[in-house]
Each structure stands twice: as structure tokens, then as C-alpha cells.
Amino acid sequence: MPTIQPEPHKIQAWAEINRKYLGQGVRVKRFRRPKRSQIRNRVLLAILMAKDVKLSQFAEELSISSRSVSAWVYEGRIPSRINMDKACRILGYPAHILFNEALINDSPILCQPYSSRFMKRAQSNSPKRNKILLGLCMVYDLSVTDVSHWISIHPGTFRKWLHYGHLPSPVMQDKAAEFFKVPPTILFADCDA
Numbered sequence: 001m002p003t004i005q006p007e008p009h010k011i012q013a014w015a016e017i018n019r020k021y022l023g024q025g026v027r028v029k030r031f032r033r034p035k036r037s038q039i040r041n042r043v044l045l046a047i048l049m050a051k052d053v054k055l056s057q058f059a060e061e062l063s064i065s066s067r068s069v070s071a072w073v074y075e076g077r078i079p080s081r082i083n084m085d086k087a088c089r090i091l092g093y094p095a096h097i098l099f100n101e102a103l104i105n106d107s108p109i110l111c112q113p114y115s116s117r118f119m120k121r122a123q124s125n126s127p128k129r130n131k132i133l134l135g136l137c138m139v140y141d142l143s144v145t146d147v148s149h150w151i152s153i154h155p156g157t158f159r160k161w162l163h164y165g166h167l168p169s170p171v172m173q174d175k176a177a178e179f180f181k182v183p184p185t186i187l188f189a190d191c192d193a
Helices: 008-022 042-050 055-062 066-075 081-091 101-106 131-139 144-150 155-164 170-180
Strands: none
Touching (some): 055 066, 055 081, 131 155, 131 170
């Protein structure tokens, strides 16, 4: 019984197709876009996004699994004391800011009047002094201009808070805290007194 040999031109055609489509590589986004209800520790994710640190990179620095860090952010789990101390040391924030149990358990959804979009230039063209405020805008995909209009302040004033770490008046702190549903002591922790 004769064996059937594949025709060489068919093999070459498949090789070309594979090179064309498989050789392009896969484009992976820097951060996945979770649903808003999936984020339990918004402040930790905001700081990581503002510092442009992936969850897997952060886990590697802590010498733990990336699943553990994902559980801290998306499930609201509190790490062990050793891992909490390491995370605080690496990110440069105290535990009451990174792992605030009241915020983690509350995890509200922001009420924005209409959809908005975070502009990457807000992140790249500034000194980024208030990483928590910048990161929250990134987490919720909010335009700096839109947020300033929603809380009734001038966009330039909001940018001063964001980029230069200016501490707003207590009334303005309360307005921003009410919108982001984060206490002013945490929201403006990066600001100069």
C-alpha cells in the first residue's frame, strides 16, 4: 500500500500563514480593566497604577505569588503582618493607608454624571506628587477636567493638587473626599501641609 506524501507547496503555504499571524506577538495591556465592583482595595491599586507597577512585579518584589497580591486588590484580603510591612516599605506608605479595612469593606461605586476618560498625558507630563489622587483617576478612568467640573473647582486647581501636591482647604478636601468616597487624610496623604 503506497503512503500518501503531503505536497510540499501546501506545507510551505501553511508555514507562511503561521509566520504571518503567529510571528506578530501578543499585545498584553499593562493593567486589566476590571469591573468597578471587582476592586476592593482601590487605594492600593491606585498607588500601583500611578507608580506603573504591575501586580506581578509587585508580587515578585515581595517574593510572594501574584495571586496573593491580586487577592489583596480584587478580593480585599488583608496580608500577613510580614507581607504588609514589606508592602508598606516598598511603596512608601503606612499600613493604615494601603490596607484601610473600612475602605476595603465599603468599596463604593463612584457616581459620575456621564462617562469620562483618563488622558495618559495627565500621568506623563507631571511630577505626579499626589499618587493616590492620580491613581484613583486612573482606576476609574476619569478625566482630570471632568472630575474638576463635577466637584465644582477650576481644572487648574485640581491639577495643582494632583501634580504639585498642594493641600486644598478643608472644604475642598471634603468635596473631593465625598466624590471619591475616600477620607481626606488618605486622599491627600501625599500633599504638603
